[in-house]
């Protein structure tokens with residue numbers, strides 16, 4: 001492998017990665033970007049593609065281990081295998097002439113990372129647009145929807161496994177068999193631990209099962225490459241490396257980034273797992289009110305009486321529970337300062353603006369310096385602040401639809417909505433200069 005180039009050094013499906021990366025920026029639900037803002041976070045499809053392509057060899061390189069080429073054939077199909085998902089394009093999209101892509105191992109790897117869907121290719125020919133979620137084929141590694149697709153993610157893990165362990169001289173079938181064995185032992189150890197009721201109490205049984213799980217994870221990770229991102233920021237690279245089954249490390253000089261990395265890469269792996277609580281323990285930890293909210297389908301009954309509860313994700317349950325608790329306690333302490341409106345809705349955010357004063361001596365209206373009035377301006381949802389006057393006082397109501405109001409600030413000058421007078425930018429600036437008493 002030493003003299004063999006990595007896939008990333010020779011080819012990458014750039015257009016496909018770009019297409020899914022643009023989509024990645026608008027995904028909210030379940031995306032790490034919603035956990036905490038990080039300004040320079042790289043799109044997840046790029047990170048998944050880059051980590052994968054840095055860890056596998058170029059199959060067309062003469063020094064590429066045969067075991068890896070065989071793994072590509074076993075996992076991604078081979079030439080003349082018509083109708084298969086990783087068959088290279090008959091005509092490469094975005095090229096003017098009919099441009100057939102050769103059906104070889106390298107191109108199959110590229111198609112595995114990201115391949116445009118048939119729907120997109122057809123629409124492109126017809127000059128029609130395709131929704132971003134349908135741009136890539138459902139079998140592409142980097143597609144958002146495949147982030148937890150064990151079948152597809154495991155193909156990537158297996159390819160990395162074979163590449164990393166090919167120096168042992170074992171053939172592909174044996175290496176893949178080993179992968180299954182190590183992978184299954186993690187699953188078995190996880191199941192054994194997660195099925196143990198009240199596993200939050202460190203009994204001898206729980207400690208032993210945790211140790212077995214730790215060992216099986218370490219044995220698996222010892223056979224996978226280590227990925228270290230010394231400037232990991234929002235954690236996109238360590239997250240994708242961990243998803244691909246690698247021993248993954250992140251580091252950052254900024255403590256906020258460090259906490260983001262712990263919360264998005266480490267804690268979900270450690271704590272985001274199922275747990276079963278006996279009723280007694282659940283009541284001790286979360287109280288009767290929480291028990292009353294539990295859905296029947298999560299309860300375990302004995303002789304018609306609920307005796308325990310299965311929680312599918314301990315971390316999300318507890319984050320939800322403690323967040324509500326914090327909210328209730330905060331509400332009790334300072335809720336009176338945030339009164340509800342006539343419909344009972346509490347404010348969740350305040351919109352703040354500087355106030356400028358109209359320079360017309362007979363007006364002097366106080367005007368919030370808003371550049372525009374939209375609170376939400378998306379193609380499918382538009383909500384805006386609609387100003388109205390109460391004598392010289394400017395008040396607002398919230399309306400839906402396209403905002404018909406002209407902006408008050410034009411070329412940095414302020415047009416008074418009460419009298420129409422223009423207050424220049426220089427006059428406005430003077431209003432914000434603190435006048436010292438000397």
Ligand SMILES: C[S@@+](CC[C@H](N)C(=O)[O-])C[C@H]1O[C@@H](n2cnc3c(N)ncnc32)[C@H](O)[C@@H]1O
Nearest residue numbers: 040041042231232233234235236252253254257
């Ligand atoms: C461009 S960001 C990385 C973004 C990251 N790839 C992601 O997807 O979120 C660069 C990061 O390097 C960190 N950094 C800068 N100097 C550093 C240093 N000397 N040691 C560790 N981290 C450093 C910054 O705090 C910043 O988070």
